[in-house]
Amino acid sequence: MVRNIITKRTYRYLQNSTLARLYYAPRRPADQLKDLCNIEKRRLSIASSWGLCEYCGNNLIPEDLRERSASFVQFEDQVNEWFASGDQVRSP
Secondary structure, eight states: OOOOOHHHHHHHHHHHHHHHHHSSSSSSSSOHHHHHHHHHHHHHHHSSHHHHHHHHHOOOOHHHHHHOOOOHHHHHHHHHHHHHHTTTTOOO
C-alpha cells in the first residue's frame, strides 16, 4: 500500500516552488526570434526565411537603428573593425 503523505518540509518546498513559478515565470512566455520572424513573414506575405532576410537587408536604415539600439551600434563597430583589419575571408 502506497501512502500519500506529504511532510511539512515537502509541503513548504512545493508551496515555495509554486509561488516562485507564479512570480518569476509569466503565464505566456515572450515570443522567441523564430516566432517574431514568422509573424513578420505572415505580415509581409513572405514565404521563406531567405525572403525575409532579403527584405530586411534591402530595407535596413542603419541611421535609424543606431538611434534606437545600442547593441546595433556595437555590432556595427565590430563589423567596421573587422573590415578595417582585413581579416575577412575573400572568395577566390
